[in-house]
Amino acid sequence: MLDTRKLFLEAAGTASVGIAPPSPPTQALFILYDQLNLTVFPPDLLAQKPLLIFVESFGYATAIPHHQKKLVYILSAQRHFAIACNQAGFDVLPLFTIGSHSKAIAEFLIQNPEVTLTYMLPSEWDTRSEMALVQEQFSAQVKVIPNNFLIADIAKFTPKIKKGYRLETFYRDLRQSTGYLMDGKKPVGGSWNYDKENRKKLPAKVPIPKVSKYEPDQITQEVINLVENYFPNNFGLIANFNYAVTREQALTLATEFIQERLPNFGAYEDAIKVGEPFLFHSVLSIYLNNGLLLPRELCEMAIAAYTKGEAPLNSVEGFVRQILGWREFIHIYYEAMMPEARNFNHFNFSYNLPQLYWDADTELLCLKDAVSSVINHSYSHHIQRLMVLSNFSNLTFTNPQALNHWFYLAYIDAYEWVELPNVLGMSTFADGGILASKPYVSGGNYINKMSNCCAQCKYDVKVKTGDRACPFNYLFWHFVDTHRQDFMENGRVSLMANMYDAKPEVEKAEIYSSSQIFIHNLKRAST
Ligand code: FAD
Numbered sequence: 001m002l003d004t005r006k007l008f009l010e011a012a013g014t015a016s017v018g019i020a021p022p023s024p025p026t027q028a029l030f031i032l033y034d035q036l037n038l039t040v041f042p043p044d045l046l047a048q049k050p051l052l053i054f055v056e057s058f059g060y061a062t063a064i065p066h067h068q069k070k071l072v073y074i075l076s077a078q079r080h081f082a083i084a085c086n087q088a089g090f091d092v093l094p095l096f097t098i099g100s101h102s103k104a105i106a107e108f109l110i111q112n113p114e115v116t117l118t119y120m121l122p123s124e125w126d127t128r129s130e131m132a133l134v135q136e137q138f139s140a141q142v143k144v145i146p147n148n149f150l151i152a153d154i155a156k157f158t159p160k161i162k163k164g165y166r167l168e169t170f171y172r173d174l175r176q177s178t179g180y181l182m183d184g185k186k187p188v189g190g191s192w193n194y195d196k197e198n199r200k201k202l203p204a205k206v207p208i209p210k211v212s213k214y215e216p217d218q219i220t221q222e223v224i225n226l227v228e229n230y231f232p233n234n235f236g237l238i239a240n241f242n243y244a245v246t247r248e249q250a251l252t253l254a255t256e257f258i259q260e261r262l263p264n265f266g267a268y269e270d271a272i273k274v275g276e277p278f279l280f281h282s283v284l285s286i287y288l289n290n291g292l293l294l295p296r297e298l299c300e301m302a303i304a305a306y307t308k309g310e311a312p313l314n315s316v317e318g319f320v321r322q323i324l325g326w327r328e329f330i331h332i333y334y335e336a337m338m339p340e341a342r343n344f345n346h347f348n349f350s351y352n353l354p355q356l357y358w359d360a361d362t363e364l365l366c367l368k369d370a371v372s373s374v375i376n377h378s379y380s381h382h383i384q385r386l387m388v389l390s391n392f393s394n395l396t397f398t399n400p401q402a403l404n405h406w407f408y409l410a411y412i413d414a415y416e417w418v419e420l421p422n423v424l425g426m427s428t429f430a431d432g433g434i435l436a437s438k439p440y441v442s443g444g445n446y447i448n449k450m451s452n453c454c455a456q457c458k459y460d461v462k463v464k465t466g467d468r469a470c471p472f473n474y475l476f477w478h479f480v481d482t483h484r485q486d487f488m489e490n491g492r493v494s495l496m497a498n499m500y501d502a503k504p505e506v507e508k509a510e511i512y513s514s515s516q517i518f519i520h521n522l523k524r525a526s527t
Contacts, residue, residue, distance in 0.1 A: 025051035025091065025112070030105055030119040032127065033060075033074050034415055036081040037247070037291035038088075040148045045118060051091045053108065053117075054082045059100040063126075064409045067236035069243070069378040071227045073412050076220040076245045077290055083219075084246065102130035109138045121147040123331075124416045125338050151178065151295055152328040154335050161336035163434050168192070170332070171325035180299055180320055181306075181313075188306075193321060194266060194314035201450055202271035202279070209260040211278050213242035214249055235358065235410055236375050243286060243412070250287035254298060257282045258305050266315035270383050272451035274365060277373040281381045282319070285413035288327075295323050327418065333425055333435055334417040341420060344430035345400055347439075347483060352524040353393070353402040357410075364471065366453040367392055378412035386440060387447060390427030394441050395475035396519055400430035402527075429486070438493045439486055441479050444470035465510035471518050478515035481508070 027050035029041065038046060056078070061071060079094075086092040097104035109117060121144055122128040135142045152174060160170070172192060175181060181188040216224060220241065228238055244250045261280040268280045287293040302319045305311040334341070356362040360371035370384040380389070385407070393403045404423040408414050425435030444461040447470075448454040454461040454470065463469035480487055480500045487497040500508070 025115050027051065028053055028093075028108075028112075028115050028117040030055070030101075030117060031081075032101065032120070032122055033078050034123060034290040035120055035147075035149065036077060037149075037294060038085065040291065040294070041120065042145065045145075049090060050118065051093055051115075052082070052085050053093045053095060053105070054078055055095045055097060055101045055104045057101045057104065058096075058098040059103070060127075061231070064405065065231075065234045066409050067374075067378040067412065068227050068231060068234050068238040069236055069241055070409075070412045070414070071231060071234070072220065072223050072238065072241050073243055073245065073286065073378075074290070075226070076216075076223045077292060079219050079223065080246045081292075100130050101127055102134045105131070106134050106137065109134070109141055113141070116141055116143065118143045118145060120145050123147055123149065126416075149291055149294070150328060150331050151324065152332055154332065157332040158336040161333055161434065166437070167325055167329050170329050171321060174324050174328060175320075178296075178299075178324065180303060180324060181317060189313045189317070194317050197314040198266040198318055199270040199450070200267045202268050202273050202452075204452070206264070206268070208273070208276055208279060211283050212253060212256055214244050216241055217245075220245055236378055240376075244292070247287075247292045250284070250292040253287070254282070254284055254293055254301060257284060258301050258311070262302060262305055262311045262315050262319060264315065266312070266318035269318055270387075270450050272366065272369075272381075272383055272388070272447070272453060274369045274451075274453055274456060277377055277380060279381060283379065285418075286379070288323075289413050289415050289418060295327065299323055330418055330421045330425075333421045337421070337425075337431070337434070341424055341431065343401075344424045344432070346430050346432040347397070347400075349397045349399050351396065351398050351402075351519075352527060353398055353406055354396060355523040355525045357389070357406055358525055363458040364392075365457040366447050366451060369453065374410050378410065380411075383450065385422070386427050387442065387450070390423070390440055391442055391472070394428055394439060395472065395479050396522055400424055400428040402525075403428060404430075433486070438490050439479075439483065441476055442472070443476035444472040447472060465507070465514040469514065471514075474511045474514040475518065477503075477511045481511070 027048050029045065029050040030053045056075060082092050082094055093108075095104040095108065097107075105117070105119075109115070117138075119131060119142070122131055131144070135144055152170075157170065175187065175192070176185070224238060224241060227234075244253055261282065264280040265282070271279060273279060282298075284293060284298065288295060288298065299320050302311065302316045306313055306316040356367060357371055360368050360375060362368050362371075366384075366388045370380050370388045373380040373384065390403065393400070400423065404420060407423050408416065408419050411419065421435060424430040427440045429436060429439035444454065444459075448461045457470070459470040460468045461470040461473070463473070465474045477500055480496045484497045484500075487493045503511075
């Protein structure tokens with residue numbers, strides 16, 4: 001049997017990262033895989049020219065079987081960043097370990113007792129907990145500084161997270177404190193949101209601008225070879241890796257988005273088109289989540305486009321709401337709810353993930369298209385994540401932990417702090433209504449309204465029950481019936497339970513039997 005651990009270290013050791021050997025240090029700064037931006041670190045610390053330490057951890061790479069493109073991205077972006085730091089005059093030490101990041105740091109501290117090491121609070125829980133142990137063990141040598149990659153004040157907002165505290169209040173608070181899109185105390189344009197102008201179906205003839213691609217350079221190619229050799233069975237396709245891997249490239253993509261796609265971002269934010277994975281989305285979460293781009297600069301770029309008359313307010317507000325609103329809110333939720341959040345399962349669903357999430361083998365076109373996008377790009381846009389993939393998981397009574405695991409490993413932008421609240425809070429209602437006010441479920445009509453999937457699908461969205469019917473139709477009403485308590489408690493959606501109750505008994509019986517057959521025949525993954 002191959003000793004993959006040994007091979008991983010050998011492969012990593014041959015990496016042509018092009019870094020000059022460091023001189024003996026007294027100050028060191030450990031920079032994590034998702035902290036790749038020096039402007040976020042304290043200037044007085046950087047002025048002392050600390051040795052910058054980067055760790056490639058086999059433990060992290062194997063903790064879950066990440067999508068192959070995700071591994072390539074994390075490693076390549078970190079190597080490119082380390083080289084850029086070296087070129088900017090810093091000594092850089094790349095460490096490779098079969099263990100965790102913290103293990104490599106502990107070994108370094110033992111070997112270098114004269115060095116004082118600083119690290120920024122990790123955003124992911126496990127890395128944070130492991131580093132806390134290192135800090136405890138080497139308290140005289142190690143200093144932790146707050147994480148500055150996000151905007152909202154953790155101490156101020158975490159106590160507010162509870163049922164009833166919703167995004168809207170939080171978002172308005174942040175709009176006021178940042179001054180973004182504000183006209184004194186009033187929102188620019190007179191309204192806090194422009195949803196009425198958004199959420200349009202995409203007309204067939206609207207041209208969709210392409211997202212620029214970057215061919216792998218030598219460093220990325222080396223990482224691709226490493227991942228191909230040592231993680232060949234991980235989920236997803238590695239072929240055609242063409243994401244940006246440096247800040248300069250990511251900034252070019254951000255500028256391209258602002259100029260070419262932001263004007264239509266709002267209008268078609270909720271649209272789905274078969275074979276179009278990116279539509280008018282920014283595809284920038286990848287770079288935001290490891291620090292190549294920063295949330296403030298993206299908001300400010302979008303607002304500048306509005307000020308110059310280059311993008312309409314409905315799109316710019318919609319984009320700012322996603323970053324300043326949702327992204328920050330999700331982060332505060334994670335800080336408030338961990339680690340208990342990992343166990344949430346409000347409905348006590350216990351079925352394994354449907355097999356189709358791994359192989360896209362389904363005749364339901366909306367699902368096939370969404371999963372294919374994840375297999376190919378390690379990405380699908382928000383509305384596919386919510387309206388298709390999470391919705392189907394809920395309607396088929398799938399264990400939200402299984403869905404959470406899949407989202408975490410499958411998406412290139414998935415770090416636990418941003419992925420888990422979206423899955424266990426927003427989309428599956430696994431927290432019982434702390435983050436969202438209702439379970440995210442819908443029938444085929446809504447998917448039909450927002451996409452061109454149904455027109456080409458084997459199933460008929462107009463048929464409500466039976467073999468030809470779109471399964472989302474009967475599964476939705478089955479869900480409403482079986483989880484009526486959560487619908488009845490919420491004024492906004494109690495209407496649904498009432499609508500179900502008003503259906504003729506024959507139809508209710510057909511909904512029940514179609515759902516039972518579908519759920520029990522659905523092929524499930526083995527774990
Ligand atoms: P755009 O549509 O262009 O939106 C602009 C930016 O807003 C994004 O780049 C992102 O930074 C931010 N944003 C928008 N919505 C959210 C949100 N709900 N939470 C946090 N940030 C948001 N986002 C991740 O970054 N990582 C994840 O692992 C992740 N998992 C998700 C799982 C589910 C089930 C759902 C419903 C959403 C998830 N999201 C996640 C949020 C959102 O879907 C992605 O941020 C977005 O699709 C990324 O693509 P984009 O950059 O093209 O986004």
